[in-house]
Amino acid sequence: xxxxxxxxxxxxxxxxxxxxxxxxxxxxxxxxxxxxxxxxxxxxxxxxxxxxxxxxxxxxxxxxxxxxxxxxxxxxxxxxxxxxxxxxxxxxxxxxxxxxxxxxxxxxxxxxxxxxxxxxxxxx
Numbered sequence: 001x002x003x004x005x006x007x008x009x010x011x012x013x014x015x016x017x018x019x020x021x022x023x024x025x026x027x028x029x030x031x032x033x034x035x036x037x038x039x040x041x042x043x044x045x046x047x048x049x050x051x052x053x054x055x056x057x058x059x060x061x062x063x064x065x066x067x068x069x070x071x072x073x074x075x076x077x078x079x080x081x082x083x084x085x086x087x088x089x090x091x092x093x094x095x096x097x098x099x100x101x102x103x104x105x106x107x108x109x110x111x112x113x114x115x116x117x118x119x120x121x122x123x124x
Contacts, residue, residue: 043122045082046089048075050115059108061100068100089118 052071056064072082087099090111096102103111 043119045077046085046115046119049082049086050112054112059104061104064103065100090114
C-alpha cells in the first residue's frame with residue numbers, strides 16, 4: 001500500500017512539473033497566435049468564458065470543466081471555437097496538459113488576468 005502511495009505521489013509530482021513547464025513559457029511571445037485566432041472567432045467567446053469563470057466559487061478542475069462544457073453546449077459553441085483560443089490565452093501554446101488542471105493550478109485570479117490580457121491583444 002505504501003508503494004502505491006509513493007507511486008501516486010511520484011505521478012503527481014511529474015504532472016505538476018509538466019504543468020509548470022508549460023506555464024513557464026513566455027506567454028507574451030505567443031499572443032500573436034491568440035490575436036490571429038481572435039480574428040477568426042473574435043474576443044466574444046473569451047469575454048463570455050471569462051464571465052462564466054468569474055462567477056465560479058469552486059475553481060477545481062472537475063467543476064470548471066463541467067461548467068465550461070455546459071456553457072458551450074448551452075451556447076452551441078464547438079469545442080474548437082472555444083478551447084483552442086482558451087488554451088492560447090492561458091498557456092500560449094496549442095497543446096499541453098489538461099486545460100482545467102492548468103487553471104486549477106494557476107488559480108482563478110491568474111486565469112482571469114491571462115484572459116483579460118489576451119482579450120486586449122485580440123481586440124487590437
